[in-house]
Amino acid sequence: MVNRDVSLSVLLSAGRSGLHRIGRTQVSAVEQTSEQFAQRLFEAALGTVDILAIHLGDRLGWYSALAAGPADAAELTTRAGGDRRYAQEWLEQQAATGILTVTPDGRFALPAGPAEVLTDTNSLDYLAPLARMLAGAAVQxxxxxxxxxxxxxxxxxxxxxxxxxxxxxxxxxxxxxxxxxxxxxxxxxxxxxxxxxxxxxxxxxxxxxxxxxxxxxxxxxxxxxxxxxxxxxxxxxxxxxxxxxxxxxxxxxxxxxxxxxxxxxxxxxxxxxxxxxxxxxxxxxxxxxxxxxxxxxxxxxxxxxxxxxxxxxxxxxxxxxxxxxxxxxxxxxxxxxxxxxxxxxxxxxxxxxxxxxxxxxxxxxxxxxxxxxxxxx
The missing domain is CATH 3.40.50.150 (Vaccinia Virus protein VP39)
Structure with missing residues (x-):
């Protein structure tokens, strides 16, 4: 039989990296107005864009290149390769969504927190593969x-x-x-x-x-x-x-x-x-x-x-x-x-x-x- 004495404390926790259980925060379907559900779907679309853009940056090596220091599109593609015009659009999107910051001279920087999550393969907070998993599944x-x-x-x-x-x-x-x-x-x-x-x-x-x-x-x-x-x-x-x-x-x-x-x-x-x-x-x-x-x-x-x-x-x-x-x-x-x-x-x-x-x-x-x-x- 399942050991219920041990199980209760385990069932209440799922771990680090923002994986802690935070309760059932979602509004039930019967309580949502059309406007509320439309807002939820819009926010989900923004999250989907972030996931797919993170997948691009991960696979192209652009996050790792930015972890070495701020860069504009020309510097980024010099460090890691890629097309300069696409790099410019990606950098702007990443700053627009709040992952990158913009330095006073107009270059783009990867802050320490996102850098750990997206580039530090030894960190328990490393979650770039999560975007890769979902993007890979979407192909199918x-x-x-x-x-x-x-x-x-x-x-x-x-x-x-x-x-x-x-x-x-x-x-x-x-x-x-x-x-x-x-x-x-x-x-x-x-x-x-x-x-x-x-x-x-x-x-x-x-x-x-x-x-x-x-x-x-x-x-x-x-x-x-x-x-x-x-x-x-x-x-x-x-x-x-x-x-x-x-x-x-x-x-x-x-x-x-x-x-x-x-x-x-x-x-x-x-x-x-x-x-x-x-x-x-x-x-x-x-x-x-x-x-x-x-x-x-x-x-x-x-x-x-x-x-x-x-x-x-x-x-x-x-x-x-x-x-x-x-x-x-x-x-x-x-x-x-x-x-x-x-x-x-x-x-x-x-x-x-x-x-x-x-x-x-x-x-x-x-x-x-x-x-x-x-x-x-």
Missing amino acids: LPALVRAYREGGGVGWSEYGTDVRESQADMNRPWFEHRLAVDLATVPDVHALLSAPGARVADIGSGGGWSSIALARAYPDLRVDGYDIDPPSIAMATANAADLADRVHFHHADVTTDLPESAYDVVFAFECVHDMPYPVEVLSAARRALRPSGVVIVMDEAVDPDFASPASDVDRLMYGFSLLVCLPDGMAHPGSAGTGTVMRAEQLEEYAHKAGFTTLDILPIENFGFWRFYRLTV
């Missing part, structure tokens, strides 16, 4: 319309580099700075990872940053990452080049390819909700455990129940679900069709069907968008 709108109308889905490979890399880049600071620190506060998990000869599996390993963080924190640990996406395996292998003696990535279907009784811990970081066959995956993870081993699932820190209006985090997760996660899962026949908003009771149901007896919510708080679950037999 024709395919999404078709899937919504006819059924089926849009597979992960179809979303391409922007979406693949954005997920890895957004998770990376949290894995590098917080993962091992927070897992060390859970005594049984820390003991398993610290034991001589310990081995772990990281299923749905993506860019590999979770595997890398675990290996660096536990010098004797051997890590096997598994993913069904070949470009992700290539990316992870390159990222972990200095740990190649202890960290290995495998292109595999974990429902059939996980070795039995091989691992002390099986991790699934932000991937179970994407999986078309979560019960089969969790069953394979259970079989892969050594005696006294555990499965740790990190997934979205959504509210325990559906609500209308919902918290800001739930609203964002529904957005990811509509545009990426549900279509990805639905691209496979017979999919469970979970979607991003996988609540604790849904995961508990999957876990019980997979042969686990207990699901606990770990006391790891303020870890970005995410919550940690421990599954035991």
